[in-house]
Amino acid sequence: MPAFGFQLNGRPVTVDSWDPAQPLLYVLRNTLGQHGPKFGCGLGQCGACTVLLDGQATRSCLLPVKSAAGHAVTTLEGLGTPEKPDVVQAAFIAEQAAQCGYCTNGMIMAAKALLAKTPHPSLDQAKQALAGNLCRCGTHTRILRAVMRAAEGRA
Amino acid sequence: MPAALSRRELFQTGGALVIGFSLRVKLSRAQATHGDGGAALTKPLDPSEVDSFLAIHADGSVTVYTGKVDVGTGLRIAVRQMAAEELGIPVERIALVEGDTGLSPDQGGTGGSTGLTRGGAEVRQAAATARQALEKLGYRPGGDIGSLIGGRRFNLKVDPKAPLQDPANYQVVGKPLPRPDIPGKCTAKGNYIQDFSLPGMLHGRVVRPPAAGAKLLSVDESSIRAIPDVRVVRVANFLGVTAPDEWAAVRAARELKASWSDWQGLPGSEDLERHVRESPVERDQVLTKADADVVAPAAAKQLSATYFWPNQSHASLGPSCALADMRPDGLTVWSSSQGTHGLRVSLAKIFGLPEAKVRVIYLEGAGSYGGNGNDDAAADAVLLSQAVSRPVRVQWMRQDEHGWDPKGPQQLLDLKAGITEDGRIVNWETQMWLPAATAGTRPFLGIDAAGLAQPHGQNAGQIAQNGDPPYAATPSPKVTVHWIKQTPLRISNLRAPGKIANIFAVESFTDELAAAAGVDPVAFRLRGLRERGNDPRALAAVERAAQMIGWQPRPSPNPKAAQGGLLVGRGFAYMRYKQAENYVAMAMEVAVDRAAGSVMVRRVACAHDCALVVNPDALRNQIEGCILQTLSRTLHEEVKFDHSRVTSVDWGGYPILRFPEAPSIEVALLNHPELPLLGAGEAATAPVAAALGNAIFDATGVRLRRVPFTVQRVKAALA
Ligand code: FES
Numbered sequence: 001m002p003a004f005g006f007q008l009n010g011r012p013v014t015v016d017s018w019d020p021a022q023p024l025l026y027v028l029r030n031t032l033g034q035h036g037p038k039f040g041c042g043l044g045q046c047g048a049c050t051v052l053l054d055g056q057a058t059r060s061c062l063l064p065v066k067s068a069a070g071h072a073v074t075t076l077e078g079l080g081t082p083e084k085p086d087v088v089q090a091a092f093i094a095e096q097a098a099q100c101g102y103c104t105n106g107m108i109m110a111a112k113a114l115l116a117k118t119p120h121p122s123l124d125q126a127k128q129a130l131a132g133n134l135c136r137c138g139t140h141t142r143i144l145r146a147v148m149r150a151a152e153g154r155a
Numbered sequence: 156m157p158a159a160l161s162r163r164e165l166f167q168t169g170g171a172l173v174i175g176f177s178l179r180v181k182l183s184r185a186q187a188t189h190g191d192g193g194a195a196l197t198k199p200l201d202p203s204e205v206d207s208f209l210a211i212h213a214d215g216s217v218t219v220y221t222g223k224v225d226v227g228t229g230l231r232i233a234v235r236q237m238a239a240e241e242l243g244i245p246v247e248r249i250a251l252v253e254g255d256t257g258l259s260p261d262q263g264g265t266g267g268s269t270g271l272t273r274g275g276a277e278v279r280q281a282a283a284t285a286r287q288a289l290e291k292l293g294y295r296p297g298g299d300i301g302s303l304i305g306g307r308r309f310n311l312k313v314d315p316k317a318p319l320q321d322p323a324n325y326q327v328v329g330k331p332l333p334r335p336d337i338p339g340k341c342t343a344k345g346n347y348i349q350d351f352s353l354p355g356m357l358h359g360r361v362v363r364p365p366a367a368g369a370k371l372l373s374v375d376e377s378s379i380r381a382i383p384d385v386r387v388v389r390v391a392n393f394l395g396v397t398a399p400d401e402w403a404a405v406r407a408a409r410e411l412k413a414s415w416s417d418w419q420g421l422p423g424s425e426d427l428e429r430h431v432r433e434s435p436v437e438r439d440q441v442l443t444k445a446d447a448d449v450v451a452p453a454a455a456k457q458l459s460a461t462y463f464w465p466n467q468s469h470a471s472l473g474p475s476c477a478l479a480d481m482r483p484d485g486l487t488v489w490s491s492s493q494g495t496h497g498l499r500v501s502l503a504k505i506f507g508l509p510e511a512k513v514r515v516i517y518l519e520g521a522g523s524y525g526g527n528g529n530d531d532a533a534a535d536a537v538l539l540s541q542a543v544s545r546p547v548r549v550q551w552m553r554q555d556e557h558g559w560d561p562k563g564p565q566q567l568l569d570l571k572a573g574i575t576e577d578g579r580i581v582n583w584e585t586q587m588w589l590p591a592a593t594a595g596t597r598p599f600l601g602i603d604a605a606g607l608a609q610p611h612g613q614n615a616g617q618i619a620q621n622g623d624p625p626y627a628a629t630p631s632p633k634v635t636v637h638w639i640k641q642t643p644l645r646i647s648n649l650r651a652p653g654k655i656a657n658i659f660a661v662e663s664f665t666d667e668l669a670a671a672a673g674v675d676p677v678a679f680r681l682r683g684l685r686e687r688g689n690d691p692r693a694l695a696a697v698e699r700a701a702q703m704i705g706w707q708p709r710p711s712p713n714p715k716a717a718q719g720g721l722l723v724g725r726g727f728a729y730m731r732y733k734q735a736e737n738y739v740a741m742a743m744e745v746a747v748d749r750a751a752g753s754v755m756v757r758r759v760a761c762a763h764d765c766a767l768v769v770n771p772d773a774l775r776n777q778i779e780g781c782i783l784q785t786l787s788r789t790l791h792e793e794v795k796f797d798h799s800r801v802t803s804v805d806w807g808g809y810p811i812l813r814f815p816e817a818p819s820i821e822v823a824l825l826n827h828p829e830l831p832l833l834g835a836g837e838a839a840t841a842p843v844a845a846a847l848g849n850a851i852f853d854a855t856g857v858r859l860r861r862v863p864f865t866v867q868r869v870k871a872a873l874a
Pocket residue numbers: 038039040041042043044045046047048049050059060061062
């Protein structure tokens with residue numbers, strides 16, 4: 001079986017995949033036990049599967065595992081824990097910015113990527129940065145509050 | 156003892172081995188309650204027993220068992236608060252087991268906002284009974300509950316008269332305590348069904364037909380020979396695949412060549428309104444009758460209008476998922492069903508098993524908002540597990556969820572009324588065309604395809620409510636429902652069943668009458684409420700929402716609508732949910748781009764009275780969600796189908812609200828701790844579409860009577 005190596009949350013990993021075109025999402029969830037990224041559509045339309053690839057918000061449901069080889073992948077697991085959440089996670093928790101939470105992974109990862117590039121976004125910039133991430137429960141206003149809170153460094 | 160799984164079964168089904176952390180905690184707690192290490196789950200389930208709802212452990216911690224489930228709605232914290240208040244212990248000491256048919260009493264499905272009104276209230280009464288008993292043993296709040304009864308049973312009937320805490324002294328209820336599930340959800344420690352696995356499990360996918368009623372003619376297994384370890388499962392017209400590797404199952408389902416018969420039994424969504432109007436009616440039902448002997452004053456103007464609401468999808472962000480383990484000695488299913496107890500009964504019947512041999516365990520999935528594909532996915536998993544004699548996990552693909560979840564019903568309404576010289580409503584009549592409810596449970600897709608016997612009921616919930624205005628009218632309004640025999644798509648309850656469309660029609664039409672009378676829409680409503688019952692809570696809600704948005708009294712449309720290339724306006728709607736529950740008033744500000752046809756909702760103000768507020772922040776979260784989700788349903792959502800199948804099968808074909816469209820939302824909670832609580836998971840959805848339509852009318856002078864208000868439709872209406 002072909003093997004593919006990449007960095008996962010700062011650690012080198014090597015995974016086998018019978019199909020080099022297997023989307024990274026399945027490898028992360030099933031082989032590497034990373035349950036942050038979620039399957040929402042498999043079509044690049046919803047953002048539930050978002051990870052950071054070399055710091056860029058990337059839809060892991062569309063990225064073949066072979067294209068991740070040699071890159072640095074960060075998942076929600078790589079940010080923080082319930083006890084020690086990272087600043088964006090802490091802001092989402094403080095704002096109670098989830099209902100079902102199925103979209104939350106994508107929201108936090110997209111917010112991470114935004115804040116890395118634009119540490120102090122306007123509300124409109126935040127809305128645009130999340131425009132490709134869907135939330136069916138209607139948690140938008142809380143999520144936006146959480147992003148702005150994280151930008152202010154208020155955890 | 157129903158569903159008493161042996162220790163061996165529990166371990167075999169993975170109950171205590173590989174399942175997620177919190178379920179492991181739940182089960183070990185459950186075992187601890189009988190102090191036998193889980194030799195048998197012989198916990199009582201009868202809702203008349205205190206022990207069915209509560210177990211107090213030796214360390215003073217408590218497990219609460221509820222048949223109602225948290226579908227992202229905050230029930231977990233609210234039920235804990237209600238139990239903690241009665242028991243006099245902190246919420247942190249309470250663990251919750253939801254919707255496990257082996258452990259939780261049957262409290263009916265989670266729907267119709269009954270999670271707290273029934274689910275929470277029954278737990279509370281059991282807790283009050285427990286406290287009464289404990290006090291006889293010398294218990295005082297804050298005392299050591301564990302040493303009094305820890306590890307032992309109460310063996311007590313729930314006492315309906317056990318006194319509840321005086322709301323004036325509430326310590327825990329009414330506090331905005333954070334939800335216990337959110338830190339985990341933000342740090343990849345959620346406990347979703349999609350993340351759950353069993354040892355030896357296979358991944359399953361179902362191949363749905365290209366036309367809803369097509370028959371499977373042949374399958375070419377050689378088409379997927381290159382994909383490793385796939386098994387094709389065919390039972391009559393049910394076609395599925397399993398594989399140890401999930402991606403292999405996905406690819407196999409996608410690439411498997413099968414031929415199906417042609418089928419063209421659907422009317423198509425383009426012509427749905429006409430189809431509904433011409434559909435054979437099973438029976439007419441007069442819901443509220445105009446008083447025959449009252450003579451209405453003469454109308455200065457007569458109005459009539461038709462409103463239409465299309466089929467909509469639950470469109471869960473994560474597709475439905477379930478695991479099933481069918482063994483010779485019984486069946487275990489893990490599901491996000493909103494009705495695990497009902498699912499258990501149905502599966503037992505279909506698969507010819509005694510109910511005691513079937514256990515359905517709830518695990519949270521993506522928000523479901525009613526009967527989405529979860530129950531169908533469970534049946535798919537059982538069919539596959541039975542065929543391959545292994546535990547099988549089925550996750551639907553996106554096109555399965557959008558294409559095959561049972562849909563919210565289409566609704567057609569004709570309204571007519573007159574308005575007198577002095578602006579009063581006369582001769583109001585509502586006629587509705589709605590899919591009739593029929594006996595029996597909803598058929599499972601996979602079970603039908605497999606040719607197994609099952610009930611074929613149809614029920615989308617209480618969809619005929621709120622068809623009459625809450626305002627004074629002479630004579631009192633008449634509402635007639637034409638119950639239609641058959642409806643094109645399989646339907647189920649979708650959040651606030653029927654009410655959103657009915658209130659869209661009633662409250663838009665009320666606005667039409669106010670405009671015809673040349674009266675300010677809020678003043679028109681306030682007078683109508685004063686002259687009919689003068690209910691202070693109704694008036695308070697309307698006045699509060701108007702004040703929050705800074706409502707300036709004047710008739711619609713807005714004489715100064717044009718502002719910098721946009722047309723701006725404000726709209727209002729009010730309703731009392733099911734004419735008996737929550738009072739919700741909503742005001743909205745919109746800007747319409749006439750050339751582009753786009754509608755931007757700028758601000759929403761909502762005054763919400765659900766009597767007792769258990770957790771104000773969790774409630775606000777729900778209300779905000781109700782508003783945003785219904786804006787989405789109103790602006791964007793319509794299930795499209797041709798003569799064979801649903802064609803809006805992804806987020807491109809079935810768009811929902813996006814972040815740039817999110818307005819600012821202000822919510823006022825009108826709390827009445829002294830009154831019995833009302834459910835709040837859906838009421839705030841109900842006035843949204845009407846408030847939006849009324850705001851668009853105010854901005855443009857054009858009345859939209861058909862949802863969704865898409866760019867194309869708005870553009871055409873304004874042309
Ligand atoms: S699952 Fe990847 S974008 Fe939806």
